Amino acid sequence: xxxxxxxxxxxxxxxxxxxxxxxxxxxxxxxxxxxxxxxxxxxxxxxxxxxxxxxxxxxxxxxxxxxxxxxxxxxxxxxxxxxxxxxxxxxxxxxxxxxxxxxxxxxxxxxxxxxxxxxxxxxxxxxxxxxxxxxxxxxxxxxxxxxxxxxxxxxxxxxxxxxxxxxxxxxxxxxxxxxxxxxxxxxxxxxxxxxxxxxxxxxxxxxxxxxxxxxxxxxxxxxxxxxxxxxxxxxxxxxxxxxxxxxxxxxxxxx
Numbered sequence: 001x002x003x004x005x006x007x008x009x010x011x012x013x014x015x016x017x018x019x020x021x022x023x024x025x026x027x028x029x030x031x032x033x034x035x036x037x038x039x040x041x042x043x044x045x046x047x048x049x050x051x052x053x054x055x056x057x058x059x060x061x062x063x064x065x066x067x068x069x070x071x072x073x074x075x076x077x078x079x080x081x082x083x084x085x086x087x088x089x090x091x092x093x094x095x096x097x098x099x100x101x102x103x104x105x106x107x108x109x110x111x112x113x114x115x116x117x118x119x120x121x122x123x124x125x126x127x128x129x130x131x132x133x134x135x136x137x138x139x140x141x142x143x144x145x146x147x148x149x150x151x152x153x154x155x156x157x158x159x160x161x162x163x164x165x166x167x168x169x170x171x172x173x174x175x176x177x178x179x180x181x182x183x184x185x186x187x188x189x190x191x192x193x194x195x196x197x198x199x200x201x202x203x204x205x206x207x208x209x210x211x212x213x214x215x216x217x218x219x220x221x222x223x224x225x226x227x228x229x230x231x232x233x234x235x236x237x238x239x240x241x242x243x244x245x246x247x248x249x250x251x252x253x254x255x
Contacts, residue, residue: 001174003029004038004060006052008067008077009156012041021066021154021161028165033174034062044068046076046083053084057151062172064165067156070143071099071126078146081153082130089128095135095144096127102142138163147171178221179232184242187216193238194218201231215242 005025011017019041026036037060042048049065056063068077082089100123126143129135133148141160145167146153152168154161183190187209194205203222210216218235222228 001029001034001061001172002037003034003062003064003172004056005036005040006049006056006063006065007039007041007156008044008049008065009041010043010074012067013043020158021156024158024162025064025066025165028169029172029174030176030178032169032172033176034172035174035176044074044076046080049077049080050083053081053151057085057149061150063151064154065151066154066161069126069145069153069155071121071123073122075125075143078129078153081146081148081151085130085149085151087133087148088131090131091124091127092129092135092144095129095137096123098137099123099127099142136164136167138167140164175223176221177223177225177228178219179228180220180244181218181232181235181239182215182242182244183218183239184210184215185240190218190239193235197231197235200234202227203231205231205235214245 005022007019007022009017012019022039022041026039029036038056040052042052049068053063053065065077065081068075079089103121103123129144129146130148133146136145136147136152136154138160140163141155141157143155145155145164147168152171154164187207190207194207197203197205202224203220206219206221208217208219218239220228220232220235222231
């Protein structure tokens with residue numbers, strides 16, 4: 001499964017927020033056997049989001065969109081996804097009822113805050129989804145996420161995003177397997193052997209240089225477990241290997 005991750009938020013582009021969501025999602029998809037082929041951050045711009053979703057939904061097996069959902073004026077992601085998929089954007093009655101009950105409970109639990117601040121949230125906006133979409137709700141978050149066609153819209157707050165992703169995690173299975181070797185050799189000395197292993201085996205090899213005392217990493221990836229294992233064995237015989245940073249054996253499986 002080839003997946004694209006679209007992060008939405010002016011605050012990410014301004015450097016005010018670190019985009020940990022994209023790396024977390026890429027890691028989870030990779031461990032399930034999928035492949036993340038694109039990661040992009042865009043502003044809270046309805047047209048930009050819609051155009052990206054339109055193109056990516058036709059190009060990739062799945063598109064994960066994070067951030068920009070809720071009931072404030074800058075939360076344009078859900079409506080933009082509806083635009084990108086040429087679907088109507090309408091209030092989901094069940095979600096409207098749920099959010100109204102939660103808002104009522106919040107007012108009862110926090111009377112002093114409600115009295116002190118003019119708290120306003122557009123419940124209709126927060127409860128609106130692309131037509132035909134499946135609402136994704138958790139006890140952690142407030143506004144619902146959504147699964148529609150091959151596009152998954154998740155909250156931007158990390159803990160809410162992670163909880164929502166678990167609702168759809170089984171959709172991101174794949175047949176990719178990988179094995180990892182650690183080496184003390186500098187990356188610049190490995191070129192010939194990396195070229196040869198790619199020519200010999202039906203597997204991709206990624207080289208990631210070490211930093212300070214951390215060894216370098218060679219990650220062998222493919223859809224044929226035997227080919228991946230053979231390529232890893234071939235490298236292990238020709239590369240100076242070392243233990244992983246955690247002290248584990250030199251050969252790690254990421255299947």
